Amino acid sequence: MDSTSSIPTNVNNIPVLDGTNFKKWKEHVIIVLGCMDLDYALREDRLADLTGANTAKQRAAIEKWERSNRMSLMIMKHSISESIRGAIP
Structure with missing residues (x-):
């Protein structure tokens, strides 16, 4: 099953960050993103931008990081x- 099919359910389980609950919010975000296999960008450093010299494997890794x-x-x-x-650009 595609991990995106359960996004609404999982996202609704994350408490709303209100300025007093950062630790709890962060823990929930990390768990939800991990369970949905969307935490790749949190675990891995950003790769160099795509160029014509990238291999198919490198392109796939860059695209996976960007989507994550x-x-x-x-x-x-x-x-x-x-x-x-409202304070976040």
């Missing part, structure tokens, strides 16, 4: 209160 990063950021932003989210 994009999905992780969306999930984190979704679970942050509007008052805090």
Whole structure:
């Protein structure tokens, strides 16, 4: 099963970050992203940008990191209160 099919359920289990519960929020985010196999960008350093010289394996790793990063950021932003989210670019 694709990990994205359970995103709404998993994301709704993350408590909303309200400025008083960072530790609990962070733990939930890490667990949810890990269970959904979206924590690659948290575990691995960003790879160099794609070039014509990249192998198919390198391209796949870069694309996996980019997707993981994009999905992780969306999930984190979704679970942050509007008052805090407004301060994030």
